[in-house]
Amino acid sequence: MNVLEIKNLTKKFGDFIAVDNMSLTVAEGEIFGFLGANGAGKSTTINMIAGLLRSNDGTISILGKNNAKQSRFAKMNIGMVPQDIAIYEDMTAYENVKFFAGLYGLRGAELNERVVEALEFVGLQDKHKSYPKSFSGGMKRRLNIACAIAHRPKLIIMDEPTVGIDPQSRNYILTSVRKLNEMGCTIIYTSHYMEEVEEICSKIAIIDHGKIIAEGTKEQLKSIITNTKDVWIEVKTTEKVNLAAIQDINGVEAVSVDENFIKINSDTGVNNLNKILEHFMNSHIEIRSLQEKAPNLETVFLTLTGRNLRDQ
Amino acid sequence: MNIINMAWKGIKTDFRDIRTLFFMLAFPIILMLVLGTALSNAFTTTLPIDDIDVLYKDTTDGAALQQFIQQADQSGIEFKKVTIHTDGKKEVKQGKYTGYVEVTEEGVELYVNSGDSIGGNILQGMLSSYVDKYNISSEIMKVAPDKLEQAFSGGKQTNFIKETSVNPTKQPGSMDYYAIVITSMIVLYGAMSSSSLIVGERVRKTADRLIASPVRKSEIFIGKVLGSLVSNSLCVLLVVLFSKLFFKANWGDHMGLVFLVLLAEVIFAVSLGIGVSFLAKTSAAPKVIIMLFVQLSSFFGGAYFKLENPEGIFKFITDLSPLTWINSALTKIIYANDFSAAIPALTINLVGAILFLLISIVSLQRREGL
Numbered sequence: 001m002n003v004l005e006i007k008n009l010t011k012k013f014g015d016f017i018a019v020d021n022m023s024l025t026v027a028e029g030e031i032f033g034f035l036g037a038n039g040a041g042k043s044t045t046i047n048m049i050a051g052l053l054r055s056n057d058g059t060i061s062i063l064g065k066n067n068a069k070q071s072r073f074a075k076m077n078i079g080m081v082p083q084d085i086a087i088y089e090d091m092t093a094y095e096n097v098k099f100f101a102g103l104y105g106l107r108g109a110e111l112n113e114r115v116v117e118a119l120e121f122v123g124l125q126d127k128h129k130s131y132p133k134s135f136s137g138g139m140k141r142r143l144n145i146a147c148a149i150a151h152r153p154k155l156i157i158m159d160e161p162t163v164g165i166d167p168q169s170r171n172y173i174l175t176s177v178r179k180l181n182e183m184g185c186t187i188i189y190t191s192h193y194m195e196e197v198e199e200i201c202s203k204i205a206i207i208d209h210g211k212i213i214a215e216g217t218k219e220q221l222k223s224i225i226t227n228t229k230d231v232w233i234e235v236k237t238t239e240k241v242n243l244a245a246i247q248d249i250n251g252v253e254a255v256s257v258d259e260n261f262i263k264i265n266s267d268t269g270v271n272n273l274n275k276i277l278e279h280f281m282n283s284h285i286e287i288r289s290l291q292e293k294a295p296n297l298e299t300v301f302l303t304l305t306g307r308n309l310r311d312q
Numbered sequence: 313m314n315i316i317n318m319a320w321k322g323i324k325t326d327f328r329d330i331r332t333l334f335f336m337l338a339f340p341i342i343l344m345l346v347l348g349t350a351l352s353n354a355f356t357t358t359l360p361i362d363d364i365d366v367l368y369k370d371t372t373d374g375a376a377l378q379q380f381i382q383q384a385d386q387s388g389i390e391f392k393k394v395t396i397h398t399d400g401k402k403e404v405k406q407g408k409y410t411g412y413v414e415v416t417e418e419g420v421e422l423y424v425n426s427g428d429s430i431g432g433n434i435l436q437g438m439l440s441s442y443v444d445k446y447n448i449s450s451e452i453m454k455v456a457p458d459k460l461e462q463a464f465s466g467g468k469q470t471n472f473i474k475e476t477s478v479n480p481t482k483q484p485g486s487m488d489y490y491a492i493v494i495t496s497m498i499v500l501y502g503a504m505s506s507s508s509l510i511v512g513e514r515v516r517k518t519a520d521r522l523i524a525s526p527v528r529k530s531e532i533f534i535g536k537v538l539g540s541l542v543s544n545s546l547c548v549l550l551v552v553l554f555s556k557l558f559f560k561a562n563w564g565d566h567m568g569l570v571f572l573v574l575l576a577e578v579i580f581a582v583s584l585g586i587g588v589s590f591l592a593k594t595s596a597a598p599k600v601i602i603m604l605f606v607q608l609s610s611f612f613g614g615a616y617f618k619l620e621n622p623e624g625i626f627k628f629i630t631d632l633s634p635l636t637w638i639n640s641a642l643t644k645i646i647y648a649n650d651f652s653a654a655i656p657a658l659t660i661n662l663v664g665a666i667l668f669l670l671i672s673i674v675s676l677q678r679r680e681g682l
């Protein structure tokens with residue numbers, strides 16, 4: 001059964017179309033990744049699924065039931081981990097989870113059990129009596145997750161749950177996501193970190209300007225661009241690099257700058273490495289290293305959207 | 313159940329917040345102590361009842377009024393029969409007399425200055441209970457004249473005086489005065505915390521969590537308002553009891569009615585806070601607006617010092633302050649047993665509360681999210 005079905009979903013803010021006629025299905029047991037640059041429309045889509053925003057058009061169904069008609073059913077079955085940490089600083093970790101779980105009708109011993117379970121799940125059982133103000137960013141993120149899972153939702157939506165945290169907490173969260181999935185939860189996961197999505201997601205949708213521009217497994221997505229390759233040129237300073245000029249070279253599909261690397265995606269069929277190097281020589285740009293890359297999700301993203309995932 | 317959940321969470325965190333507790337409990341108590349002791353000279357603690365001179369005119373041949381006058385005389389209120397050459401009402405207007413009583417077969421009429429003089433209040437209170445008695449006795453007179461004597465001398469004879477005459481030690485001293493005005497001021501400050509009831513959820517982003525849960529918006533709203541009402545009422549209760557027990561402030565013999573008036577003010581304050589928070593565009597503006605409103609209301613409501621008989625435009629301004637009405641109601645209830653004074657205070661507060669709640673409910677329904 002499909003846990004989530006979106007049909008022709010549209011959301012406008014004034015004249016601006018944030019989500020544009022989007023259709024999507026998420027099957028049970030999936031870890032479904034939303035990839036998209038800033039402002040692509042990921043959060044807007046997610047907020048409509050969770051019932052925080054009204055759509056202008058289209059339908060959303062959870063477990064086969066229309067959200068608009070049976071919003072209580074939908075809400076009972078969704079666990080929402082918002083992009084911004086949403087917890088009460090003046091309540092302990094335990095009280096936070098208990099309060100939110102209580103909103104889903106849990107009471108008494110069962111409520112207590114579920115709260116303890118959720119806190120253990122994110123590794124905060126030792127901190128259950130502490131106030132979040134004493135927490136690190138990573139611990140707050142974990143509590144943010146605990147507050148969304150205590151009522152055992154079928155569908156867990158995580159909007160950038162790993163933003164701005166230490167590697168240890170991030171690993172903890174990624175492991176938890178996998179564990180939740182093994183326990184039978186379907187998960188929608190958005191992130192700015194390509195590696196994360198590549199690592200844990202079984203299916204990925206690339207979103208740009210409110211539209212899904214590609215969708216499938218990692219392998220399917222990569223196969224879209226087997227006819228291109230990546231060349232990364234490390235330079236001493238990127239100041240003098242003229243991206244437009246490189247873009248104009250025959251066969252070059254996309255160019256971007258990431259720290260000291262110039263990342264060039266170009267057709268496998270065109271032999272243009274000479275031309276590219278010539279450009280660097282002529283501009284007196286010192287090259288430090290040069291590597292050819294097998295296609296990865298980042299290349300896919302760059303090729304499809306023409307921009308880096310994290311070009312803030 | 314969800315409503316109780318929401319309310320309980322609010323109450324719990326309110327009483328955990330040191331700042332709220334300080335502001336709602338310690339601050340008023342300290343203020344009472346400081347103003348009540350520092351400004352005690354500004355208050356005559358002796359009974360101004362000596363100064364109560366009353367003119368009267370009695371066109372009936374009943375002895376009831378004479379009895380009343382005798383009793384009142386013992387409390388220090390002096391009654392003088394009006395002469396043909398004097399106009400009782402005019403004398404009162406000019407401040408020469410506290411009141412003018414006219415007793416005719418139709419009933420009793422009392423004229424006092426419309427200003428908030430304690431003397432006028434006392435007189436009004438005493439007379440109103442006399443009128444009750446008078447009505448009973450006139451009834452009896454009509455039915456069975458021989459029972460009249462009994463009605464007045466039958467043990468309860470002095471009741472109307474005892475009930476209403478003011479015990480000299482119960483006059484509003486400075487502590488009594490400030491206990492009332494500071495309490496009513498701090499209740500109004502409750503609007504500060506209630507202005508962040510909904511805005512706070514938005515700022516902390518927990519509003520999203522609440523909306524994503526299967527709890528209705530109306531339940532969230534009612535729960536929040538209810539919690540705030542309970543928290544604020546508890547604070548007021550504690551402040552009043554503290555001032556009564558430790559500062560020996562006089563709250564009178566009708567604490568129930570006193571609390572009813574204060575409760576109406578709590579309801580007004582909480583609604584004001586929420587209403588303003590929905591009207592304001594930014595999340596910081598409500599606090600500024602409320603601070604200004606409470607400060608002005610406090611000043612013109614006499615929270616810092618007593619405003620004696622304001623007149624003209626000044627009176628108009630003081631009447632705009634809800635605290636003027638509340639403080640006047642409380643003073644009349646405590647010192648003159650004048651329960652009817654509660655009615656304008658209750659009306660103003662509850663009508664205001666309904667207005668602000670309506671604004672909140674309408675804007676809440678229009679919003680996506682909280």
Ligand SMILES: Nc1ncnc2c1ncn2[C@@H]1O[C@H](COP(=O)(O)OP(=O)(O)OP(=O)(O)O)[C@@H](O)[C@H]1O
Pocket residue numbers: 013016018036037038039040041042043044045083
């Ligand atoms: N309430 C709003 N009013 C007006 N515009 C909005 C509103 N919310 C979002 N937008 C706009 O809609 C677009 C999509 O925003 P959204 O938050 O969905 O992006 P996102 O993909 O989640 O980005 P990010 O990675 O930065 O979280 C953005 O251009 C944003 O400015």
Ligand SMILES: [Mg+2]
Pocket residue numbers: 042043044083159
């Ligand atoms: Mg987002």
